[in-house]
Amino acid sequence: MRLGCPFIDYGPFSKLAKLSRKYGKIFKSYAFGYPIVSVSGVDNVKSLLKNEFQTDAKGIGTFMLGKHNIGSIFGEDMLLYENDAEKHGVLRRLVGSAMTPAAIGAAIPSIQDAARLQIDEMLKTKSPIKMEDVFQSYTLDIAWKQILGLDLKEEDVPNFHTAVKDWTAGLMSPLLLMPIKIPGLMRFTKVGRARKYLGTKIEEKIDKLERDGPDSSTLSKLYFATDDDGSTKLTRDQVIHNALLLIFAGTETSASTLTCASLFLALHPDVWERVRAEQNDIRSRYGDDFNQEVLNESVYLDAVIKETLRLQPPEMGELRAVKNTVVVDGNQVPKGWCVLFNVKQTHYNDPSTYEEDGSHMDHRKGFRPERWMSESTKPMEWMPFGEGRRRCIGERLAMTEMKIFLAIFARKVAKYELVNNIDQSLAVQWQTDTTLARPAGGVECTLVSA
Template sequence: MALPPGSLGLPLIGDTLNFLKDSQFAKKRHQQYGPIFKTSIFGQPTVFVCGPEANLFVLSHENQYFVVSWPPSTKALLGPLSLALQTGSEHQNRRKLLYQAFQPRALAGYIGGMEDITGRYLQRWTQMSEFAWYPELRNYTFDVACKLLVGIDNGSETALGHYFETWGEGLFSIPLDVPWTKFGKAKKDRDLLLAELENIIRDRQEAAPGGSDALGLLICARDDEGNSLSLEELKDQVLLLLFAGHETLTSAIASFCLLVAQNPDVMAKIRAEQQQFPATEPLTLEQLKQMTYLEQVMREVLRLVPPVGGGFRQVIKACSFGGYEIPKGWSVLYEINQTHQDSAVYPEPDRFDPDRFTGDRSTNAKPFSYVPFGGGLRECLGKEFARLEMKLFAARMVRECEWELLPDQDLNLIPVPTQHPRDGLRVKFWQTTMNLKD
């Protein structure tokens, strides 16, 4: 069987630089070669596939043809004990353990903390009036992640926040381990991050057991054999949770703020729905579930601008898809963003249209045609945490605030490490109060 069409690019680096710099990299090659093509990125021959059938094929053959894989820079910076790198029964075992921090009872306990931090930031942004929102949203989501996952207040203002920023910038980079590269700086700050996390974990282990945050649950958690997580694994897993609960959420919330500002008709519909809920009561899980139009908006935000563009897999057994051979030892990248642009599933895919997710329309979508959180055995563990934070943030924003985009800025999206506006999403921001039910 023939290999997929395409070019492996330059020796050693292949097409890595184009992949990192050009947000239209995959789209251009799909236009040239069709739904499957080969290239070479991060030192590895890689097959790009998109569409519901491709996602179904890749995500339903975990541990048979494929195992999870990441670029070398990501592997080195996440750490060998991270859930993101574990496979097989070890992955399933650890996933079950970590899920304890994201089950419904735990989520309900997070709402109060999310509300407090959101309220504090809304006041701050009102006082600032005009600013670049994306860096502020990074601080917001990091504060939420630190409080609810690790029990630390104002995490963005601590050493942890400072090191985390540099570490995140190196996650998808060329793994050249010298002090002046993004990767070299990130590797140094990983060591500093782990030292900070070790101090936090040791303090918690010596304190009274329990706590409502994820770290408290993980320290007390036991696997099926009654074993607890080692200190080294706790550090890698907490680092992953902070990344997952911060980086991708910042992208998703920023996209909501951008798209709603560009679509005032959608904003008006969200506000109309919010008027059904009491103004004086704290938000609850039950209330958030009843916000069906806001749910449609969030689904459409994640369709149009998925924070993560795709997922890497290593081929452990040669297989074929779409009439082409995929050799053992190569990588496969299943593409979330290109799948969400499939006009056969989503008519006018470039248009922001939350109504495409109304009940009668969304039931026709093909399986694996909507995969902002991945799918299969490795679907995002913190999916419901992310959805909760997005929805709570959005509800508070439209109830209490107004914002408009400032002119003369570049709103094109940079894809790495997660999608975000090039000029930082500069806005004018002020507080208002809707006429909600008493």
């Protein structure tokens, strides 16, 4: 195992990509006082995941960095942090019942309306549009309208948007990683007040569901979910905490990926024209509205999103705590250490796409959605949504909201160009104050209506 150097910067793992190029598939470093082993390669990740949910404190499990504070802000009763195999299985089935194909299909009209609203507003604006802001607004609207099913007044919508932004931004603060409880965290800090606001909104919605019965929201499906014999359902805290998890997954990661996709499409007008041609053909056959069949027909658009996630996965990877010494690719990882499943490096090393000069990961030379259209060129090592039994439960929702927005965008926008055209000789610049992938400047564009 190679030994690296510490990686500490804005975004706790922002230096990891460079270290991975230098030290290979498996190396050790430190962050926040923890020895962390970066592991890349789908086979290596799967070999480690075989040790997950082992009994008698063996194997590996998830853990919460800064549990004293993040536990209060994020929620300890969410699927992400359950390490008991049986409890995790029950929790995943119950939460997963809100993410089935049927459940997502029922949400499509609401998602479609949110996308159209954003795009129509964009086309009314004559000044340049910052795409990052549009995608944040879009995914936040889905959060309150569909995920939570809130009945917000127009003047309350900005308050909800601000609360989610403050909450998600606060989750990235290194201060929350302190090994002691921060006094007055929920009362005196911006992130604490935002979390209380969101918790109150969810509780109010639960009270309404108890009074009036189920509705079409994702929160309703969580609250009324039961196992096969009806004897087990989520506790109130589990409903609240897992609703928060879906908000985080459905806003931050989707907005990040959509922002990256908008940049790549602007840099590749030939790809953009092919997306438009596909959508115009589908529209001529199916009309304006979407359902799962229409989304399944959007094969090239699906490839665009997958290629975006290959080049720029929203997160660097996932952490696991090593409960007992494990071996991966001939290297021992001692008890008490952490492993990080390195998604970006896994994509970099994929033998089906790898180029010696690194051009396969270049945002201009390497962005080739057509590689996904054939089994002979399709990437073999791709894990932006994780792997194993903890694979992102909101994956289907995220893909649906991304495909619907880009499909409607392609149908309504004939042309869009970057305001600050990026010189072909310069690398794309990325924001340094976030742990999710965000292009610097937020992708400012001008639009021409179709």
